[in-house]
Amino acid sequence: MTDTLAIPNISNLLDAHLLAKRDMEGERKVAGGMTWRASKLGNCLRQQYLQFHLKRQPLHKDSALSLRRFEVGHQWNHQFAEWFADLGFDVYQEEEFSDSTLDIGGHADFTLINDEVKFGVELKSVNSKWFWYRTKEKETTASPEHMMQAAVYEILTGREYPWVVLTVSKDDLTMQQDVVTEEHCALALERLKILDQAKAIGIPPPCTCKDDWEWKFCPYYAGDEKAARAKGAKPQGECCVI
Numbered sequence: 001m002t003d004t005l006a007i008p009n010i011s012n013l014l015d016a017h018l019l020a021k022r023d024m025e026g027e028r029k030v031a032g033g034m035t036w037r038a039s040k041l042g043n044c045l046r047q048q049y050l051q052f053h054l055k056r057q058p059l060h061k062d063s064a065l066s067l068r069r070f071e072v073g074h075q076w077n078h079q080f081a082e083w084f085a086d087l088g089f090d091v092y093q094e095e096e097f098s099d100s101t102l103d104i105g106g107h108a109d110f111t112l113i114n115d116e117v118k119f120g121v122e123l124k125s126v127n128s129k130w131f132w133y134r135t136k137e138k139e140t141t142a143s144p145e146h147m148m149q150a151a152v153y154e155i156l157t158g159r160e161y162p163w164v165v166l167t168v169s170k171d172d173l174t175m176q177q178d179v180v181t182e183e184h185c186a187l188a189l190e191r192l193k194i195l196d197q198a199k200a201i202g203i204p205p206p207c208t209c210k211d212d213w214e215w216k217f218c219p220y221y222a223g224d225e226k227a228a229r230a231k232g233a234k235p236q237g238e239c240c241v242i
Contacts, residue, residue, distance in 0.1 A: 014064075014068070015064035015068075016064075018064055018067040018068065018071070019064055019067070021067075022061070022062060022067055028107075030052070030098075030104075030105045030106075031096040031097060031098045031105030031106050031107055032096065032097075032098025032099075032100070032105040033098075033105070034098050034099070034100070034102075034103050034104050034105035035052050035053055035103045035104070035195075035199065036048065036052055036102075036103055036104040036105075036192065036195055037052060037104070037105070037106060038097075038104055038105065038106025038149050038152040038153065038156075039106055039149050040052070041104070041145075041148050041149065041152055041188060041191055041192070042143070042144055042145030042146070042147075042148040042149065042191075043145065043214065044207055044208045044209045044214055044218065044240060045191060045194055045195055045198070045204075045205035045206075045208070046204050046205050046206060046207040046208070046209075046240040047207070047209065047214075047218055047219070047220060047240050048195060049195065049198055049199070049204040049205060050204070050220055050240060050242070051219065051220075053195075053198075053199050054204075054242075056220070058219030058220060059219060059220055059221065059222060060219050060221065061219070072125075073125060076123060076125055076168070077093070077109060077110075077123055080110070080123055080166075081093050081110065084110065084112055084121075088114055089112040089113060089114050090112070090113040090114065091110060091111075091112060092110065092111040092112075092113070093109065093110055094107050094108070094109070095107070095108050095111060097153055097156035097157060098156065099155075099156050102155070102156075102189075102192055102196075103192075103196060103199075104152060104156070104192060105156075106149070106152060106153060106156070108120055108122065108153045109121055109122050109123045110122075110123065111161075118161045119161050119162050119163065119164065120150070120153055120154065120157065120161065120162070120163035120164070121163070121164055121165075121166050122146060122149055122150040122153070122163065122164070122165045122166070123166050123168070124142060124143075124146050124165060124166070124167045124168070125167070125168045125169075125170050126143075126167060126168070126169065126170065127169075127170055127171070128169040128170060128171035128172055128174075131167060131168075131169035131170075131174065131176070132169070134167075135176060140165070140178040141167045141176040141178055142165035142167045142176075142178045146165045146167070147165055147178060147180060147184050148184060148187060148188050148191070149165075150163045150164065150165045150180045150184070151163070151180045151184035151185045151187070151188040152188050154180050154184075154185060155185055155188060155189065159185075162179060162180065163179075163180045164177045164178060164179050164180065165177065165178050165180075204240075204242060207239050207240035209221065209239045209240060210235050210239060215235050215239050216233070218239055218240065220239060220240045220241065221235070221237060221238075221239045221240075222237035222238045222239065222241060223235060223236040223237025223238075224236065224237070
């Protein structure tokens with residue numbers, strides 16, 4: 001009979017590996033050595049000021065669960081790259097874009113080119129409840145943060161070709177694409193202006209994490225992280241304190 005006690009706990013093994021990998025590798029540097037990161041521009045501006053300008057150590061590091069989600073997201077990207085190539089596109093993946101004047105950089109998911117068209121794609125996967133709520137109730141299925149990230153890439157590529165966010169519902173694999181608009185680009189530039197002004201005068205923008213759910217995942221939330229993730233939880237501590 002097999003000794004079941006000898007079988008390792010696979011979840012624990014993977015989590016330990018991902019946490020050790022996180023600590024060893026650290027966070028990926030911002031493309032081009034810029035201050036601001038495209039994928040974070042939609043987040044609380046004070047949080048970005050702390051993280052990217054002041055280089056403050058987070059109160060909470062990414063959990064093993066978050067790291068697993070990131071890794072699965074990478075596998076999604078590999079699969080879609082294969083499908084895009086099957087469709088006849090030249091696929092450029094994880095391209096670095098940056099601008100020293102705007103002081104922002106990022107790594108874009110895809111640029112797709114064939115004989116007829118060239119466009120950029122940011123790929124996002126979300127839980128199905130959120131996907132269908134956004135699809136039915138909001139202007140875009142993609143979140144404002146995801147639209148802003150893609151808008152930054154459109155700006156960094158000189159507005160020479162359009163960008164879309166392709167959002168995938170994790171449970172039923174429904175897909176929806178949203179096109180970056182002038183309004184998205186204008187909002188991205190407005191937020192960059194606020195960050196650059198804050199950096200120039202040394203006064204951080206106000207924290208907006210508690211205006212919605214963002215405090216639950218803010219690395220500078222001073223309350224209990226586990227309690228914050230509980231259903232119906234209310235903020236119990238300060239957030240983004242200098």
